[in-house]
Amino acid sequence: MTDILICSYLETDLVDRIRAASNDVRVHYEPELLPKPRYAADHIGEPFQRTESQRRAWRELLGRAEVCFDVDHTDLEGFASHASRVRWIQASSAGIGQFVVRHGLDRLGATFTTAAGVHAVPLAEFVAWSMLAFAKDYPRARAQQREHVWRRFHTSDLAGSTLAVIGLGSIGRQVAATARALGVRVIGSKRTVDGIDPGTLNVDALFATRDLKAMLAQADYVCLVAPHTAETEGMIGTNEFAVMKPGAVLINIGRGALVQEVPLLAALRGQRLRGAVLDVAPSEPLPSEHPLWDMDNVILFPHSASTSSRENERLTELFIDNLGRYLSGRPLRNVFDAARQY
Amino acid sequence: MTDILICSYLETDLVDRIRAASNDVRVHYEPELLPKPRYAADHIGEPFQRTESQRRAWRELLGRAEVCFDVDHTDLEGFASHASRVRWIQASSAGIGQFVVRHGLDRLGATFTTAAGVHAVPLAEFVAWSMLAFAKDYPRARAQQREHVWRRFHTSDLAGSTLAVIGLGSIGRQVAATARALGVRVIGSKRTVDGIDPGTLNVDALFATRDLKAMLAQADYVCLVAPHTAETEGMIGTNEFAVMKPGAVLINIGRGALVQEVPLLAALRGQRLRGAVLDVAPSEPLPSEHPLWDMDNVILFPHSASTSSRENERLTELFIDNLGRYLSGRPLRNVFDAARQY
Numbered sequence: 001m002t003d004i005l006i007c008s009y010l011e012t013d014l015v016d017r018i019r020a021a022s023n024d025v026r027v028h029y030e031p032e033l034l035p036k037p038r039y040a041a042d043h044i045g046e047p048f049q050r051t052e053s054q055r056r057a058w059r060e061l062l063g064r065a066e067v068c069f070d071v072d073h074t075d076l077e078g079f080a081s082h083a084s085r086v087r088w089i090q091a092s093s094a095g096i097g098q099f100v101v102r103h104g105l106d107r108l109g110a111t112f113t114t115a116a117g118v119h120a121v122p123l124a125e126f127v128a129w130s131m132l133a134f135a136k137d138y139p140r141a142r143a144q145q146r147e148h149v150w151r152r153f154h155t156s157d158l159a160g161s162t163l164a165v166i167g168l169g170s171i172g173r174q175v176a177a178t179a180r181a182l183g184v185r186v187i188g189s190k191r192t193v194d195g196i197d198p199g200t201l202n203v204d205a206l207f208a209t210r211d212l213k214a215m216l217a218q219a220d221y222v223c224l225v226a227p228h229t230a231e232t233e234g235m236i237g238t239n240e241f242a243v244m245k246p247g248a249v250l251i252n253i254g255r256g257a258l259v260q261e262v263p264l265l266a267a268l269r270g271q272r273l274r275g276a277v278l279d280v281a282p283s284e285p286l287p288s289e290h291p292l293w294d295m296d297n298v299i300l301f302p303h304s305a306s307t308s309s310r311e312n313e314r315l316t317e318l319f320i321d322n323l324g325r326y327l328s329g330r331p332l333r334n335v336f337d338a339a340r341q342y
Numbered sequence: 343m344t345d346i347l348i349c350s351y352l353e354t355d356l357v358d359r360i361r362a363a364s365n366d367v368r369v370h371y372e373p374e375l376l377p378k379p380r381y382a383a384d385h386i387g388e389p390f391q392r393t394e395s396q397r398r399a400w401r402e403l404l405g406r407a408e409v410c411f412d413v414d415h416t417d418l419e420g421f422a423s424h425a426s427r428v429r430w431i432q433a434s435s436a437g438i439g440q441f442v443v444r445h446g447l448d449r450l451g452a453t454f455t456t457a458a459g460v461h462a463v464p465l466a467e468f469v470a471w472s473m474l475a476f477a478k479d480y481p482r483a484r485a486q487q488r489e490h491v492w493r494r495f496h497t498s499d500l501a502g503s504t505l506a507v508i509g510l511g512s513i514g515r516q517v518a519a520t521a522r523a524l525g526v527r528v529i530g531s532k533r534t535v536d537g538i539d540p541g542t543l544n545v546d547a548l549f550a551t552r553d554l555k556a557m558l559a560q561a562d563y564v565c566l567v568a569p570h571t572a573e574t575e576g577m578i579g580t581n582e583f584a585v586m587k588p589g590a591v592l593i594n595i596g597r598g599a600l601v602q603e604v605p606l607l608a609a610l611r612g613q614r615l616r617g618a619v620l621d622v623a624p625s626e627p628l629p630s631e632h633p634l635w636d637m638d639n640v641i642l643f644p645h646s647a648s649t650s651s652r653e654n655e656r657l658t659e660l661f662i663d664n665l666g667r668y669l670s671g672r673p674l675r676n677v678f679d680a681a682r683q684y
Contacts, residue, residue: 152384
């Protein structure tokens with residue numbers, strides 16, 4: 001019997017699906033020991049503190065678990081100390097590199113699988129929306145609506161423009177596929193490209209990360225999907241903005257730390273960039289006095305583009321598929337590589 | 343020799359393309375007799391008044407023209423009186439029914455061809471953007487950005503939702519095709535549907551206009567693309583809002599007059615509709631005191647979604663194709679039907 005512990009809120013019909021997936025598992029789900037979600041697929045939840053007896057009950061469950069669905073976000077250090085038998089953890093996020101290291105979860109010696117792919121469709125749709133917002137000059141319409149001004153202007157076609165995708169994992173490939181469905185030419189970069197047919201990654205041309213600037217120079221839209229690693233931190237700065245087309249638009253759905261903050265603000269203020277759509281910020285939550293809030297050429301989203309109402313359903317499907325693999329000893333999907341940090 | 347008069351601003355390379363299209367035409371283009379455009383493909387132009395000698399020169403050109411590219415928007419009555427030899431007028435707009443009648447242009451006895459199809463791609467992209475804006479709950483992000491609030495929320499997937507398109511001319515069919523490329527189920531209505539295979543119109547199901555309510559009840563997004571005719575005026579009112587799904591979103595790229603204003607405001611205020619994206623307004627320009635401006639669930643565009651930077655190029659391609667047909671006596675494309683008013 002494999003003990004599975006659900007460590008963040010999950011809809012009961014989805015818990016039941018996991019229970020029904022195998023006769024060889026015991027699924028533990030105790031919602032009163034977990035924080036309530038603030039929105040669909042919220043894995044952090046409302047502020048929450050266990051009582052003394054709740055803490056004992058939780059630690060007992062933790063100590064028994066061989067498999068965890070998500071981690072205990074309310075007490076990561078406790079999780080790292082007490083999940084002593086855990087061998088596999090299915091994370092609820094795609095980018096867990098910094099997180100695992102920062103909270104010492106790597107010491108557990110467990111296999112982590114990421115949620116890569118779960119967020120691909122909502123994020124690809126968000127990127128399509130972001131490109132269209134600038135193709136249609138929505139920032140101008142937004143300012144005019146605020147000022148009650150009806151003044152006609154012209155828009156442009158998204159079809160025929162070029163999108164550069166930095167990072168071609170499961171999300172980047174879906175971003176590329178959706179953009180192509182709208183008639184966009186897509187180019188992309190990844191660390192190593194030798195021998196890879198661009199078409200298999202849904203792009204028309206492929207660039208190694210060392211050739212990033214050659215790619216940036218071609219793009220009307222630049223979308224960051226790369227994970228946050230030591231290598232990618234601050235990868236977009238003054239030199240990169242300098243080679244972009246005048247009027248290029250930056251879309252960041254990766255991590256705020258990929259972009260150097262001061263050069264970003266300068267590029268936006270000096271119209272070196274036409275604008276930006278940012279689902280992730282230099283620091284989160286973005287402080288209320290930060291200049292990004294009031295820029296007319298910036299559209300801000302509070303790290304919500306990946307959180308679809310269908311996320312938990314997709315996460316559960318991934319978990320059930322991986323559970324079958326785990327129980328039969330086959331390789332899991334989305335295994336986190338601590339060396340590469342993704 | 344056929345005399346062609348260009349009646350609104352056109353880029354000189356496009357004028358040259360028309361000149362090069364046939365040896366049997368004389369193309370007259372006198373930009374100093376026309377208003378300057380305020381944006382790309384602006385066919386109205388800045389306020390403009392001809393001097394006495396300019397007026398004489400213009401009337402002489404008008405009196406000679408057998409074919410007109412657009413009409414003279416600065417003096418429509420003068421156009422109707424002085425274009426005495428004109429036999430064919432290529433309009434720069436798709437919806438010219440009300441316009442032709444209001445300004446007495448029907449008395450000219452000329453054939454009008456509309457610009458149907460020229461605006462299809464930019465408008466289809468605009469509708470995709472509009473649906474995505476609500477799928478991603480952008481109105482909430484807009485309010486939070488205005489208030490400097492970083493609070494996470496969940497979005498939804500556009501893929502899998504249902505769009506109803508009212509009006510399946512060239513624009514409606516392109517709207518349907520683009521939505522389908524994003525995984526949306528599309529249904530649509532037109533006046534007569536007998537014997538038509540829905541697939542040829544890019545929709546999954548087809549409804550006659552008399553079955554409009556049955557269609558509306560199925561839709562997450564309702565897009566109005568119908569022309570403004572006596573039949574379509576006010577076609578969306580209290581009874582239609584009442585059958586829509588709670589949380590449906592209205593997208594109007596047709597004409598403001600298709601929707602009854604008071605019921606629209608009530609549906610938006612009462613959250614009977616989740617919201618609306620309006621590229622056309624009850625009256626245009628929308629008066630600055632109108633309540634639509636400040637509604638958090640309304641996104642307003644100043645009748646600009648159809649005006650792409652590539653519009654004049656597409657219009658010129660249509661005109662050249664029609665010119666070949668005209669000169670060889672073949673049927674023209676997009677002939678305006680005064681009885682149907684589109």
